[in-house]
Amino acid sequence: MSVAVSGPHNVLVPRIEAELLRWIGTGETLMELVCRDALFPSGKLLRPILCVESARAVGGDTDAVLSFAAGIECLHVASLIHDDIVDQDPIRRGRASSAENYGISEALLAGDGLSMAGHAAMLSAGTADRVLDAARLVVDGMRHMCRAMLRETEIREDLTCGVPTALEVIRGKTAALISAACQAGALLAGATPQQAASLGRYGELLGMAFQIRDDLLPYTAQEQQTGKPALSDVANRHPTLPVLLAYEAADEAGRHRLTGAFRDDVDPATAHREVLDIITRTGAVVLAAQRAHEYLDTARAALTAIPHPGRLAELAASVTHQGAACPCT
Amino acid sequence: MSVAVSGPHNVLVPRIEAELLRWIGTGETLMELVCRDALFPSGKLLRPILCVESARAVGGDTDAVLSFAAGIECLHVASLIHDDIVDQDPIRRGRASSAENYGISEALLAGDGLSMAGHAAMLSAGTADRVLDAARLVVDGMRHMCRAMLRETEIREDLTCGVPTALEVIRGKTAALISAACQAGALLAGATPQQAASLGRYGELLGMAFQIRDDLLPYTAQEQQTGKPALSDVANRHPTLPVLLAYEAADEAGRHRLTGAFRDDVDPATAHREVLDIITRTGAVVLAAQRAHEYLDTARAALTAIPHPGRLAELAASVTHQGAACPCT
Numbered sequence: 001m002s003v004a005v006s007g008p009h010n011v012l013v014p015r016i017e018a019e020l021l022r023w024i025g026t027g028e029t030l031m032e033l034v035c036r037d038a039l040f041p042s043g044k045l046l047r048p049i050l051c052v053e054s055a056r057a058v059g060g061d062t063d064a065v066l067s068f069a070a071g072i073e074c075l076h077v078a079s080l081i082h083d084d085i086v087d088q089d090p091i092r093r094g095r096a097s098s099a100e101n102y103g104i105s106e107a108l109l110a111g112d113g114l115s116m117a118g119h120a121a122m123l124s125a126g127t128a129d130r131v132l133d134a135a136r137l138v139v140d141g142m143r144h145m146c147r148a149m150l151r152e153t154e155i156r157e158d159l160t161c162g163v164p165t166a167l168e169v170i171r172g173k174t175a176a177l178i179s180a181a182c183q184a185g186a187l188l189a190g191a192t193p194q195q196a197a198s199l200g201r202y203g204e205l206l207g208m209a210f211q212i213r214d215d216l217l218p219y220t221a222q223e224q225q226t227g228k229p230a231l232s233d234v235a236n237r238h239p240t241l242p243v244l245l246a247y248e249a250a251d252e253a254g255r256h257r258l259t260g261a262f263r264d265d266v267d268p269a270t271a272h273r274e275v276l277d278i279i280t281r282t283g284a285v286v287l288a289a290q291r292a293h294e295y296l297d298t299a300r301a302a303l304t305a306i307p308h309p310g311r312l313a314e315l316a317a318s319v320t321h322q323g324a325a326c327p328c329t
Numbered sequence: 330m331s332v333a334v335s336g337p338h339n340v341l342v343p344r345i346e347a348e349l350l351r352w353i354g355t356g357e358t359l360m361e362l363v364c365r366d367a368l369f370p371s372g373k374l375l376r377p378i379l380c381v382e383s384a385r386a387v388g389g390d391t392d393a394v395l396s397f398a399a400g401i402e403c404l405h406v407a408s409l410i411h412d413d414i415v416d417q418d419p420i421r422r423g424r425a426s427s428a429e430n431y432g433i434s435e436a437l438l439a440g441d442g443l444s445m446a447g448h449a450a451m452l453s454a455g456t457a458d459r460v461l462d463a464a465r466l467v468v469d470g471m472r473h474m475c476r477a478m479l480r481e482t483e484i485r486e487d488l489t490c491g492v493p494t495a496l497e498v499i500r501g502k503t504a505a506l507i508s509a510a511c512q513a514g515a516l517l518a519g520a521t522p523q524q525a526a527s528l529g530r531y532g533e534l535l536g537m538a539f540q541i542r543d544d545l546l547p548y549t550a551q552e553q554q555t556g557k558p559a560l561s562d563v564a565n566r567h568p569t570l571p572v573l574l575a576y577e578a579a580d581e582a583g584r585h586r587l588t589g590a591f592r593d594d595v596d597p598a599t600a601h602r603e604v605l606d607i608i609t610r611t612g613a614v615v616l617a618a619q620r621a622h623e624y625l626d627t628a629r630a631a632l633t634a635i636p637h638p639g640r641l642a643e644l645a646a647s648v649t650h651q652g653a654a655c656p657c658t
Contacts, residue, residue, distance in 0.1 A: 030483055031476045082441060086434040105415040105482050108437060112411060113475035115441075119448060119468045128457040135464075139448045146442035147360045153434050154359055 015062070016048045019070035023121045024114065030102075034110035035117070038077050038098050046210070047178060048073045051185035053311045054199045057303075060189020067121045068134060068188055072181050074118030075142055081111035083149065087236045126188055134184035137200075141180030148172025157237040157262055159247045159255075166241045167208075170215075175207030182206075182312075198302050199312075205299035206316055212292040213319065215240035218272070219279050234261070234275055235268035241291070243275060246284035254278050344391070345377045348399035352450045353443065359431075363439035364446070367406050367427050375539070376507060377402045380514035382640045383528045386632075389518020396450045397463060397517055401510050403447030404471055410440035412478065416565045455517055463513035466529075470509030477501025486566040486591055488576045488584075495570045496537075499544075504536030511535075511641075527631050528641075534628035535645055541621040542648065544569035547601070548608050563590070563604055564597035570620070572604060575613035583607050 017040070024035040048069035055065045083089070084097035085104055091097060098107035122135045148169045155161040155169070182203030186196040218230040219242060233240050239247075239262070247258055260266065261274035279285055300316050303309035346369070353364040377398035384394040412418075413426035414433055420426060427436035451464045477498045484490040484498070511532030515525040547559040548571060562569050568576075568591070576587055589595065590603035608614055629645050632638035 029476065029480075031479050034479075079441070082437055085437060103482075106479065108411055108414060109475055109479040109482065112408070112444075113472060113479065115444070116468055116472045116475055120465065120472060123461055123465050123468060128461045132452060132457045132461055136449065136452050139445055139452060143442060143445045143449060146438055146445055147358065150360050150363075150435065150438040150442065151358075153432075153438065 012049050012052055012062070013042070013045055015066060016045050016052075016070055016073065017042055019066050019121070020073060023067070023070055023074065023117050030106065031110055031113050034098055034102050034106060035074075035114045037101065038081050038092075038110070038114065039073070041093075042073075043077075043093055045073060047076050047181040050178060050203060050206075050312075050315070051181040053315065054182040054185035054203070055189035057199065057306050057308045057312055058186050058189050058191040058195050059307060060185070060191075064126060065185050065188045067124050068126065068131070068184065069181070071118040071121030071124075072138060072177070072184070074114050074121060075138065076177060078111045078115035078118060079142075079145060079149070081107050081114065085111075086149070086153065087232060089232055091232075130188050130190070134187045137180045137184045137187070138177070141176040144172040144176035145174075148176070152238065155239055157239075157264070159239050159244065159259055159262055161239055161244070163241065163244050163248060166239065166244045170208055170211040170241065171204070174211035174214075175204045178207035178210070179204035195306060198305055202299050202302040202306075202312060202316075205295045205302060206319070209292040209295035209299065209316075209319060212241055212288055212295070216242055216285060216288055216292075219276050219285055231268040231272050234272045237262050237264070242279050242284045242288040245287045246275075246279045246282045249282040249284060249287070250278060254282060341378050341381055341391070342371070342374055344395060345374050345381075345399055345402065346371055348395050348450070349402060352396070352399055352403065352446050359435065360439055360442050363427055363431050363435060364403075364443045366430065367410050367421075367439070367443065368402070370422075371402075372406075372422055374402060376405050376510040379507060379532060379535075379641075379644070380510040382644065383511040383514035383532070384518035386528065386635050386637045386641055387515050387518050387520040387524050388636060389514070389520075393455060394514050394517045396453050397455065397460070397513065398510070400447040400450030400453075401467060401506070401513070403443050403450060404467065405506060407440045407444035407447060408471075408474060408478070410436050410443065414440075415478070415482065416561065418561055420561075459517050459519070463516045466509045466513045466516070467506070470505040473501040473505035474503075477505070481567065484568055486568075486593070488568050488573065488588055488591055490568055490573070492570065492573050492577060495568065495573045499537055499540040499570065500533070503540035503543075504533045507536035507539070508533035524635060527634055531628050531631040531635075531641060531645075534624045534631060535648070538621040538624035538628065538645075538648060541570055541617055541624070545571055545614060545617055545621075548605050548614055560597040560601050563601045566591050566593070571608050571613045571617040574616045575604075575608045575611045578611040578613060578616070579607060583611060 020039050024039065025032045051069035051072055052062050052065055056062065080092060081098045084092055085099045085107055089097055090100040098110060102110070122138060123131060125131070152169050152173065155165060179200045183196050183200030186199040191199070215233065218233055243258070247255055250258060257274055258278055261271040296316050296319060300313055303313055349368050353368065354361045380398035380401055381391050381394055385391065409421060410427045413421055414428045414436055418426055419429040427439060431439070451467060452460060454460070481498050481502065484494060508529045512525050512529030515528040520528070544562065547562055572587070576584055579587060586603055587607055590600040625645050625648060629642055632642055
């Protein structure tokens with residue numbers, strides 16, 4: 001995901017980064033090298049920031065959730081390392097992906113090691129009951145993610161899989177872990193079950209919006225903003241939401257062109273031009289962006305009963321107002 | 330690992346299998362299909378059996394550790410799925426490996442999902458403090474394993490890496506998780522720290538012996554007993570313990586022949602014949618088997634202060650007396 005996040009959360013970044021380093025180590029083994037290279041320079045740190053801010057939103061303390069939050073980032077980045085193997089993506093965050101840089105086997109095993117470092121970080125501290133509840137939530141989120149990533153390989157090239165399937169994949173692939181990060185942060189800080197559930201809901205809706213924006217980037221932004229080639233989704237024949245909305249809205253001729261572009265023998269640049277044209281003509285870009293807006297509105301509404309919702313609301317707003325990534329504004 | 334385990338532990342098998350099914354599900358999603366296919370027909374279930382028997386050895390109850398034990402098996406099998414991708418092994422337990430059967434991407438993601446199912450199972454039940462301590466141990470064991478698997482890719486083809494490096498790889502790749510399984514089972518059952526440490530030590534030593542026996546199988550057993558082609562280690566140019574002991578014991582000419590066999594352009598069957606000949610001539614097979622014996626003796630000695638060590642001692646003995654796998658007996 002490459003939608004930018006701004007706002008007052010940046011003060012957390014160095015603290016989360018220090019915690020990440022503490023868990024992966026600063027030595028020179030191949031494991032530490034590949035992990036450090038995948039984690040740094042760090043991305044938006046959206047999930048750990050949300051975990052910490054959710055704790056603070058119910059009156060909790062940053063220190064008490066920092067290692068847990070760093071653990072979630074490790075799990076997330078481990079999934080990116082594996083995702084780049086699956087998609088054969090040579091670029092991640094504007095740099096060579098782990099698989100490209102170190103080899104597929106090395107990236108696979110380093111991803112496994114980083115995932116385990118994430119579990120270790122999560123289980124490392126806090127009240128046993130709370131840590132256990134929070135870790136269970138994150139593990140459940142990760143299980144959803146794995147299922148969705150596998151489901152995504154099944155619908156490759158399949159333009160008839162339908163918008164609900166695309167939304168299910170987004171929910172599992174992105175929203176589930178973001179939701180778990182928020183709910184876990186709240187639980188670690190002693191939130192009531194209702195507060196934790198609301199923050200989980202907020203995270204899920206925010207995650208839906210983020211992934212839809214991310215799926216839109218190849219059709220709305222320059223490559224340097226996405227950090228990965230704009231052609232990746234099309235090259236992998238991923239029927240993302242904008243593509244499926246276009247397929248739904250297109251006439252017979254449009255569908256025929258989309259299907260043609262999604263055939264394996266079409267080169268990615270040509271396919272991307274075709275898809276971009278149909279997505280724009282059918283209004284699918286605007287339709288997808290509207291859905292993202294709706295998710296963000298509902299996400300903010302989920303914060304109603306949260307004692308200190310300020311930063312989380314700002315975070316959601318910062319997504320809405322990023323013009324470059326949003327063709328609606 | 331393919332060394333057989335016999336003894337009175339078989340009564341646990343159906344209970345562990347039922348628990349595994351409960352965690353991976355019996356539906357027909359691709360995730361459940363790949364996981365079920367990797368878990369069943371089940372292997373020796375050594376790790377979950379050791380986890381349960383370690384709990385019982387300190388007076389604990391089977392039911393209280395069953396889901397945790399099943400979780401460890403999920404983590405273990407997930408690592409096998411990924412290992413077969415790394416080694417490009419088409420065969421596992423005498424059947425097509427997951428990567429061979431379903432594709433590399435599918436196997437990679439299913440391995441991730443199975444690993445998360447394992448974490449979920451481990452965190453699912455019991456006293457929070459104990460579950461957390463036990464899960465931390467297993468996660469640490471898995472971190473060791475990932476590092477060792479990555480280290481193994483670094484020493485591929487390197488016959489000069491030395492016997493201590495091979496032992497370090499064995500310790501991380503196999504002994505660490507077996508040790509954690511024993512210690513975790515004990516902790517879950519309320520063992521004293523001393524008892525838990527002793528059982529952890531027992532598991533580590535048993536694990537060392539098991540892996541050495543496994544590394545010996547290509548040179549002592551028929552292929553059908555190993556469940557994977559005898560050529561796999563040589564085809565992957567893994568400098569296993571018997572090979573390194575042979576290299577250490579060989580004269581200049583023998584080392585030259587071994588180095589020649591480990592070059593990439595030699596076909597695996599020819600390489601295997603060469604290696605087998607030198608390993609036998611130098612007495613490395615007997616040397617490695619002796620080391621395994623020593624580890625098993627020390628493992629049994631670690632049980633001295635354990636209240637009910639019977640089954641664990643039998644389990645260690647059952648390894649010793651498997652003539653087919655052991656050239657010493």
